[in-house]
Ligand SMILES: Nc1ncnc2c1ncn2[C@@H]1O[C@H](COP(=O)(O)OP(=O)(O)OP(=O)(O)O)[C@@H](O)[C@H]1O
């Protein structure tokens with residue numbers, strides 16, 4: 352457990368290097384800044400959100416081994432915080448071997464970025480319930496795998512993010528095409544896919560769970576899950592709310608699954624364990640992010656310490672006694688509708704007149720269709736009131752070509 356904080360821009364600085372400088376990285380950076388940590392933000396494009404609140408920034412190809420190793424050797428951080436999946440894994444493994452602390456650890460980063468590794472780990476090593484699954488190396492195997500798990504089946508690349516390359520197949524021919532689609536959209540040179548039973552999802556939970564150093568050992572702490580629902584076939588979520596409306600037994604099962612997976616992954620920091628609740632009442636592990644989760648942005652308004660504050664503290668080796676839920680709350684994404692350079696957000700004044708409403712405008716340098724540019728957050732008497740507030744605010748705000756007010 353850490354007991355001392357240093358001074359940034361000095362020889363005593365505690366230095367954190369964030370690989371991936373999006374909106375989640377930005378909130379982590381802000382929390383690190385509050386602890387006087389020297390923050391270095393890295394991404395593949397300049398002026399990314401976390402760079403706005405960092406001491407220094409680098410623009411590199413994070414999938415390139417040499418570029419990742421070079422920036423780490425140059426900065427010599429105490430902590431390397433991966434904030435996205437698309438990072439060169441070999442570089443992280445070698446840096447960890449050299450003595451660098453990779454959050455939560457390089458093995459966990461490797462397992463969680465790879466759907467096949469993660470499914471084997473969760474279903475076979477840890478033994479938590481998941482959808483039926485099979486792996487395939489070619490079109491014929493994909494069709495056989497679908498027959499095995501049952502049609503319709505969902506075919507996903509071994510590595511990709513945000514639903515890229517997912518295909519729902521209802522027959523053999525679609526399964527064979529789904530294989531090609533997955534390979535075409537995969538990150539890296541993978542030739543393997545996972546084929547999953549397609550379940551009827553009633554709702555989805557993010558069982559946020561963190562590991563921290565208490566001074567007498569590492570403790571794993573499950574939090575009350577965040578809930579969200581998404582229209583079928585949509586790769587992004589619109590709204591999440593906290594706490595979940597699911598009954599106690601569903602919450603318990605989700606937390607148990609999350610704790611087992613997170614304990615097995617190890618390390619320090621927060622994890623977002625994605626749980627599918629099916630219409631016939633099954634509670635299934637889906638995947639896990641070894642970092643703050645998108646849907647957990649709502650914790651910025653609902654908890655004593657947000658998922659970002661917990662992460663920042665835990666990865667710095669500081670203790671995090673379980674934070675309390677302060678208020679029910681909801682979050683809604685602000686998406687762009689068109690590609691724009693230096694866009695503006697209109698309607699902010701009207702939206703902020705709603706009591707309990709907050710806005711996060713990430714400051715991304717450009718937009719494209721459906722890019723997440725900001726967030727509406729609200730607290731309320733209950734989750735439904737908070738949801739009504741963010742929905743009302745959503746009617747006012749719009750990402751527009753900039754006319755500065
Ligand atoms: N086997 C399944 N059956 C039914 N729906 C599924 C299944 N697997 C995934 N989904 C739906 O698709 C969404 C995205 O799946 P998944 O989390 O595996 O992909 P992802 O690329 O990591 O996307 P994201 O970045 O949105 O989490 C899930 O949140 C869920 O709504």
Ligand SMILES: [Mg+2]
Pocket residue numbers: 625638
């Ligand atoms: Mg997911």
